[in-house]
Amino acid sequence: MKALVSIYMFSFVLTCQAQVSDLEIHFLKNIEFLGYIIELGDPSNNDPNHAISKLIHQYPENSSKKSLEEIFSMGADIDYDVFISLMHSLPDLPLDPSYQVPAQQATDLGFKSDAELNFIRTLVQKVNTFYIESGFEKIWTDLKPYRDSTLLQLTEFAPYDSVIKEVEFFYGSSFPKYEIVPSLTIWSGPGWGGTNAEGNTARFTLGPIRFTLGPIEKDYIFKMEGFQSLAIHEFGHAFANQIVLQHDTELKETEALFLPIEPDMVPQGYSNWKTCIVEHFVRAGEVIVLEQLKNSSRSEALLQEYRDNRKFIYLDFIVQKLKEYRVANKLGYKKSVKAILLDLHDYYLKD
Incomplete structure (x- = not known):
């Protein structure tokens, strides 16, 4: 006692x-x-x-x-x-x-x-x-x-x-x-x-997890590894969700981008383009913030995991554009999101 x-x-x-x-x-x-x-x-x-x-x-x-x-x-x-x-x-x-x-x-x-x-x-x-x-x-x-x-x-x-x-x-x-x-x-x-x-x-x-790129931990164990990036990711939703979802026109115009990745996204819980693109932006923020915190190895490992294994195929593009607009040129996050959605349309969908 x-x-x-x-x-x-x-x-x-x-x-x-x-x-x-x-x-x-x-x-x-x-x-x-x-x-x-x-x-x-x-x-x-x-x-x-x-x-x-x-x-x-x-x-x-x-x-x-x-x-x-x-x-x-x-x-x-x-x-x-x-x-x-x-x-x-x-x-x-x-x-x-x-x-x-x-x-x-x-x-x-x-x-x-x-x-x-x-x-x-x-x-x-x-x-x-x-x-x-x-x-x-x-x-x-x-x-x-x-x-x-x-x-x-x-x-x-x-x-x-x-x-x-x-x-x-x-x-x-x-x-x-x-x-x-x-x-x-x-x-x-x-x-x-x-x-x-x-x-x-x-x-x-x-929940009780192993904070790594691996599977969920058994037997109610919480571990230190990866907790920093998990916090960046999940707190990132509080910032990114409301901003990304404001861009109705741009989201509608890029909706076709969901089709090639739908089979990989739905089993992960992202059943439509809005939830999928929000997750792209949150994961891009996670990768960049970790890099800004001098945790380059974790940043690079997550980028590879998300892109290659989780099939977030637009992640490289979004990361690079966020670095260009938000990090290098200090454009506001909302304006950066709108510009990137337009860039996604022009790069992947324009004839």
């Missing part, structure tokens, strides 16, 4: 220190519950005898609950990033029985019509019902010692001020606050980046 108290107090001190630099690292119960739902539907290959696995799966009967089946049925076509944004925006579970998702919040998540608003409200009710039926409150409580030790570990190798400042310099803007939300239950991807509903916090959610 004394050791756990020490871990908790030390992690609390480190988290407070991070807040001084406008960076906060903390767990969220709603995100852990989303990971739990995903785990029940598509189990990870973590060691079933691991202490965390045993705590997560202490109620095997939950996998056959009707409320869980209804969540899977309704949420089958919702992207992870939308579901994560939804869970971030909800009050802590369990919800008050009278709670309804506000109309503006639903609109911000892409649910705009009356039918879509009713759909997302019903889905949230199902999530709340399953939360209560599942006994997840006890799982959340039982996992606290592991959250405390993970906070301690992650805070020790959180991105330094210099990293965030370089990201801000590259994109030409900043956020009042930066937030990292780790998860012991979400294993299905390295991270999801974006902003909060108010747009004043850049954040990313991450």
